Amino acid sequence: MSPPRIVSLQQVLLVLLFVLSLCTESSDAKFSFVGSAYEDASGFTRLTNTKKHVYGQAFEQQPLAFKNSSSNATATSFTVNFFFAIAPEKKKCGSHGMAFVISPTKGIPGAFPDQYLGVFNDTNNGKSSNHVIAVELDIHKDDEFGDIDDNHVGININGLRSVKSAPAGYYDKDGNFRNLSLISETLMRLSVIYSQPKKELRVTLSPVEMVTQPEKPLLSLNQDLSPYLLDEMYVGFSASTGSVGTIHYIWGWHIDLGIEYRPRLELNLLPVVPPYPRKASESTRKIMVVCLSFSMFVALVASALGIFLYLRHKKVKEVLEEWEIQYGPHRFSFKELFKATKGFKDKQLLGKGGFGQVYKGTLPGTDAEIAVKRISHNSKQGMREFLAEISTIGRLRHPSLVRLLGYCRHQSLLYLIYDFMPNGSLDKFLYPNPGQEHITWDQRFKILKDVASALFYLHHQWVQVIIHRDIKPENVLIDLEWNARLGDFGLAKLYEQGYDPQTTYVAGTFGYMAPELVITGKATTGTDVYAFGLFMLEVACGRRPIMPRAPPREIFLVDLILDCWEKTDILEAVDERLRQELNREQLELVLKLGILCAHGVPAARPAMSSVIRILDGVTQLPNNLLDILKVGRYEGWSDTSEEVLDVVSMQSSLTLTEPFTSRGR
Structure with missing residues (x-):
């Protein structure tokens, strides 16, 4: 019997790309616009x-x-997900609808408005040469195309007569049909999933507040789409109006080819759909002018009174919020930070993160350099990150962790103050600009041990277990002596020793997230170990864990390393300049340990205490490691199946001083 083929976690990782892209509120797609778009x-x-x-x-x-x-x-196969809203001029009446379109051209020339939805015209409608597939969201009943009503979803192939259609709505968890109004001026989500193996196209409509898609699709078409699709096609959206005005909105869309899935979403901040603009009457305008004038007068009086009170008291004492009493480390005054950063000038800007900017500063009266992260107090996500930082790193003291010096609250802004790291983040040394030298292997190995030491402290040595949830080169900072420090605890989670973490929303960075985290939403020390394994491989090889534009065998770094290990030499996956430094033993150790940490089966991953001992040379990797790494990667095996765990437990040479499944202190 031939040995089983090693299968990567490619499909799970591709699912992650969609989850993360939508959690940032919008696709990165760049559109070409035609007509009124x-x-x-x-x-x-x-x-x-x-x-x-x-x-x-x-x-x-x-x-x-x-x-x-x-x-x-x-x-x-392909999966499309997007959010849309339709705002009509008249509350209960719209003119025409919109459609998601797959077309052989970028835009559709010669299309008509009104009932043709900006997709076809009266001469090409229905022609087999069109090679156009569309999913229409129609708010007008056109008898000439056999529309079922004025609020329906349809699947169209090469024409506007739907091959399958249904009234707009969805099936709840009990299988009951719930109606939805397409012209409700609220965001809705449409999912289009095509399975080539099943030759099935499924269309699902759902309210935006539903985190998980309905199990039963609204439309299901059993038909092979291969004859209608060319090698390369353009994707986009089209909409039209008729005698009644209507505004069609698209927000946050994503498409993935080669996979089919129903992702789970958690959106904390949803945009408000602008209503259809109403024309104000002359009397309404006069009332608005009077009200605006009165408001301006009141505002001027209030401003004058506020300035008077400020000058009189000179200093306003800020009231402590509840979280400041519970978590607050040292509190800085805004005046100190303003002077330290020279008024937050652009030349002091070090970089921009997900929830704010980071500025360099020098504390007044000292030579102490600091880094100041500025976050919006009004941002729900920003406030969550702020509290996570001060409730974790604010109380931690470890040489391999970035030290939080304090915080400041001023008006609608929040500030976190850290030690300044002169060499910045690790990623700029792993991927330097042309002409800039790469860091040496000795420096890389020291960085890996520093980060491992920090994670060991977080997982095993503090009073609570801290899960970082975002381990990557961008969050590892380098000081003047080239010591590495783990920072950015904005996604961190705490739980008591001996207790299991609870399910939460999926968070992290694409490429570093463990597969079980996507499925269960539960972050554990094991998911941190998984991310650290990919981090080790990235530092050792000098390339990202996933490179979508690389040759097929090189897209996923784990697959590339395993392939080199089985066929030639495991060091073939490493940057040539590092191979010349003749550290073969350490290089092999890091590559093998990194793949083990990034194992698809959580039970097979070592705890950080074991990782430390392996890096220090106290404990050896098992001799049959390659066979162990194959366990759980076979096609069709579940990461949590009892069969996989039994095989892992039977690997006698896998036993270390501390079991790999050990978690916590």
């Missing part, structure tokens, strides 16, 4: 405006490969 200042893509009898198209600028590279005649 444009992107407004609030981040919405508007396909139409208040004009009548117009259409708008928004298409991605680059085509996508919809045919398998192995067989040009076979379409690939």
